[in-house]
Amino acid sequence: MSLIDVKNLSKEYRNGEVVTPVLRGLNFAIQKGEFAAIMGPSGSGKSTLMHILGFLDTLSSGQYIFDGRDVSTLSEDELAEMRSCSVGFVFQSFNLLPRTTVLDNAILPLMYTKDKRPEWSAKAKAALESVGLGHRLHHMSDQLSGGEKQRVAIARALINKPELIFADEPTGNLDSKSGLQVMKIFQDLNAQGHTVILVTHEKYTAEHAQRILRLKDGALVGDEKVRDRQLADGNGELRK
Amino acid sequence: MHYGNSMHCSWKTLAANKARSFLSMLGVIIGVMVVIIIISVGAGAQSLILNQIKSLGSNLVGVLPGQSEEKGPPVAALGVVITTLKYEDGKAIAQSGNPHIIGVASYVRGIDTVVVGDKKTDTNFLGTTASYINVEDANVETGRFFTEEEERAMGRVAALGSQVAQDLFGNDDPLGKQIKIKRTPFTIIGVMKARGVSGFQNQDNQIFVPLPAAQKLLLGINHVSFMRVKVDSGEYVDSAMDFVKQILRAEHGITNAADDDFTVRSATDGLAALTQITNALRFFLAAVASIALVVGGFGIMNIMLAAVTERTREIGLRKAVGARHSDITRQFLVETVTITLSGGIIGALFGILLSVIAATVAQNLGYKWDLVVTFSSVLFAGAVSVAIGLIFGIVPARRASRLNPIEALRYE
Ligand SMILES: Nc1ncnc2c1ncn2[C@@H]1O[C@H](COP(=O)(O)OP(=O)(O)OP(=O)(O)O)[C@@H](O)[C@H]1O
Ligand SMILES: [Mg+2]
Numbered sequence: 111m112s113l114i115d116v117k118n119l120s121k122e123y124r125n126g127e128v129v130t131p132v133l134r135g136l137n138f139a140i141q142k143g144e145f146a147a148i149m150g151p152s153g154s155g156k157s158t159l160m161h162i163l164g165f166l167d168t169l170s171s172g173q174y175i176f177d178g179r180d181v182s183t184l185s186e187d188e189l190a191e192m193r194s195c196s197v198g199f200v201f202q203s204f205n206l207l208p209r210t211t212v213l214d215n216a217i218l219p220l221m222y223t224k225d226k227r228p229e230w231s232a233k234a235k236a237a238l239e240s241v242g243l244g245h246r247l248h249h250m251s252d253q254l255s256g257g258e259k260q261r262v263a264i265a266r267a268l269i270n271k272p273e274l275i276f277a278d279e280p281t282g283n284l285d286s287k288s289g290l291q292v293m294k295i296f297q298d299l300n301a302q303g304h305t306v307i308l309v310t311h312e313k314y315t316a317e318h319a320q321r322i323l324r325l326k327d328g329a330l331v332g333d334e335k336v337r338d339r340q341l342a343d344g345n346g347e348l349r350k
Numbered sequence: 351m352h353y354g355n356s357m358h359c360s361w362k363t364l365a366a367n368k369a370r371s372f373l374s375m376l377g378v379i380i381g382v383m384v385v386i387i388i389i390s391v392g393a394g395a396q397s398l399i400l401n402q403i404k405s406l407g408s409n410l411v412g413v414l415p416g417q418s419e420e421k422g423p424p425v426a427a428l429g430v431v432i433t434t435l436k437y438e439d440g441k442a443i444a445q446s447g448n449p450h451i452i453g454v455a456s457y458v459r460g461i462d463t464v465v466v467g468d469k470k471t472d473t474n475f476l477g478t479t480a481s482y483i484n485v486e487d488a489n490v491e492t493g494r495f496f497t498e499e500e501e502r503a504m505g506r507v508a509a510l511g512s513q514v515a516q517d518l519f520g521n522d523d524p525l526g527k528q529i530k531i532k533r534t535p536f537t538i539i540g541v542m543k544a545r546g547v548s549g550f551q552n553q554d555n556q557i558f559v560p561l562p563a564a565q566k567l568l569l570g571i572n573h574v575s576f577m578r579v580k581v582d583s584g585e586y587v588d589s590a591m592d593f594v595k596q597i598l599r600a601e602h603g604i605t606n607a608a609d610d611d612f613t614v615r616s617a618t619d620g621l622a623a624l625t626q627i628t629n630a631l632r633f634f635l636a637a638v639a640s641i642a643l644v645v646g647g648f649g650i651m652n653i654m655l656a657a658v659t660e661r662t663r664e665i666g667l668r669k670a671v672g673a674r675h676s677d678i679t680r681q682f683l684v685e686t687v688t689i690t691l692s693g694g695i696i697g698a699l700f701g702i703l704l705s706v707i708a709a710t711v712a713q714n715l716g717y718k719w720d721l722v723v724t725f726s727s728v729l730f731a732g733a734v735s736v737a738i739g740l741i742f743g744i745v746p747a748r749r750a751s752r753l754n755p756i757e758a759l760r761y762e
Binding site for chain 1: 395664667671673674675677754
């Protein structure tokens with residue numbers, strides 16, 4: 111059974127009389143443990159698709175089956191439960207809480223789980239250390255560099271050990287070196303068994319994945335395996 | 351989400367916006383403060399009245415001139431001069447032979463210049479009957495009180511309240527000395543034991559003279575201001591009141607109770623009338639407090655609505671990482687209640703402080719005013735502030751919980 115099974119998925123926005131179709135009848139499946147990249151020009155609907163796949167937005171027509179369950183039948187609380195436990199999100203714009211420490215930012219998703227408060231800090235620390243931010247725990251989020259912010263966002267997405275991790279342009283705001291550090295983290299996560307779905311418009315970044323789905327004007331125009339996969343190492347150096 | 355954690359978050363948010371938090375609390379602070387003061391001052395005033403009635407004795411019946419509404423304050427108490435009660439009325443009650451009536455005292459009051467040697471002061475005097483001593487359980491320190499013969503004969507004799515004696519004569523013995531009240535000489539025959547303030551009247555700073563002398567020589571009037579009838583025991587007070595009414599009707603030639611030109615009141619009736627006045631005052635203050643609380647509540651609702659808009663992205667993020675509707679609702683409710691409860695605590699502290707000041711001032715003025723700040727009134731104020739938070743917090747909290755996560759995250 112596929113982890114994600116999308117059938118004829120469409121999404122349109124309505125503003126009064128104006129109807130904007132954004133996604134048009136998508137069909138694809140993603141298996142557990144895959145590392146997939148979604149590519150496409152700006153405005154092609156990549157973020158919108160990811161938000162729907164991540165239970166943040168709803169589709170207009172078609173079907174989205176996650177792990178065997180039809181998502182449109184889930185209640186609000188069940189959706190919240192999915193966001194909390196099954197998926198982790200790394201947003202295009204980091205979306206950290208301002209005036210809040212790195213540690214507290216990473217803790218945020220734990221507040222909505224059954225985890226007991228005393229365990230929060232240790233878990234968040236471990237997650238932050240795994241992205242190389244063990245030395246920044248008590249810094250305010252506003253004082254971090256772009257790459258560091260993105261890594262806090264990744265630690266936050268990891269903290270509940272979700273089986274599926276979404277990353278929307280995780281390297282978009284970063285220089286190539288920090289970009290590679292971030293990609294290394296995703297490749298490591300994928301190696302540990304997490305399914306990773308990455309959105310990007312850069313071919314080079316997309317080639318870190320195993321598979322590339324191409325979107326254009328809301329339609330799926332390509333779906334291929336990456337033959338010559340890029341492998342990032344932690345120092346930001348290229349390694350073939 | 352855990353309550354403890356919501357609380358913790360709320361404190362952080364509050365601390366980050368100190369000035370705004372304080373301003374938004376102001377309505378609740380004032381409201382709760384007024385509630386505490388009302389409860390405490392109300393109870394203090396009640397204690398004052400109760401103490402007064404205790405000191406008067408619960409087996410006293412008061413007779414006032416003029417008719418009055420049932421339970422309402424007698425007209426005479428509101429400062430209207432009515433001349434229907436006479437010296438002879440008191441004598442008639444005293445001589446009626448009712449076995450339960452053990453004393454009747456009549457009173458007139460005045461204030462005038464008192465001259466002792468070359469000292470000149472304005473002093474209160476009380477024209478009363480010789481029965482005063484018995485009716486009011488007063489005692490003489492030195493010398494004696496005037497007799498019924500002296501009273502009837504319009505004797506120019508006077509007994510001094512302990513404070514007056516001190517003021518006029520210091521450590522000298524006043525007995526046998528002459529004083530002039532309104533240029534009329536009186537001989538001092540006694541000094542009263544100190545009684546302290548009883549109710550609203552300081553008993554020690556007046557001069558006691560025979561009632562007819564006060565009427566004719568000092569005031570130039572023919573009526574008495576009020577009378578007190580002492581009954582031998584509390585259980586006969588009602589029958590004694592009926593008896594007094596009958597005597598007075600006979601004296602005044604009244605056949606119909608509706609035409610009564612006097613009011614007979616027991617001490618408990620007096621309590622009821624005074625309680626009515628204080629209750630009206632408390633009701634008014636309570637209304638002011640409720641308005642302050644409601645205004646404060648709307649202020650907080652407004653602030654919280656603004657906070658929800660300001661924190662749209664935060665809410666979106668929380669939902670994106672798994673917060674349910676109820677988690678967000680709870681977070682904002684706890685934040686609102688944290689504000690109102692903090693306001694309530696500050697208000698309660700100010701309220702207690704002001705109550706203590708009020709009681710101290712009243713006690714220093716000599717009133718038997720008890721400081722009453724009960725645990726239950728503080729608890730009540732706390733409950734009210736929590737309730738305000740819940741009532742006015744629900745609208746912003748629900749608005750926050752209904753935000754669509756993705757739209758909230760896109761919000762700039
Ligand atoms: N609430 C909305 N109402 C109307 N149109 C919207 C709304 N949200 C997004 N769109 C439109 O949907 C289209 C797809 O947006 P989306 O953010 O998915 O693009 P994207 O592929 O992620 O682009 P980028 O690479 O620039 O991030 C855009 O044309 C956008 O204008
Ligand atoms: Mg996008």
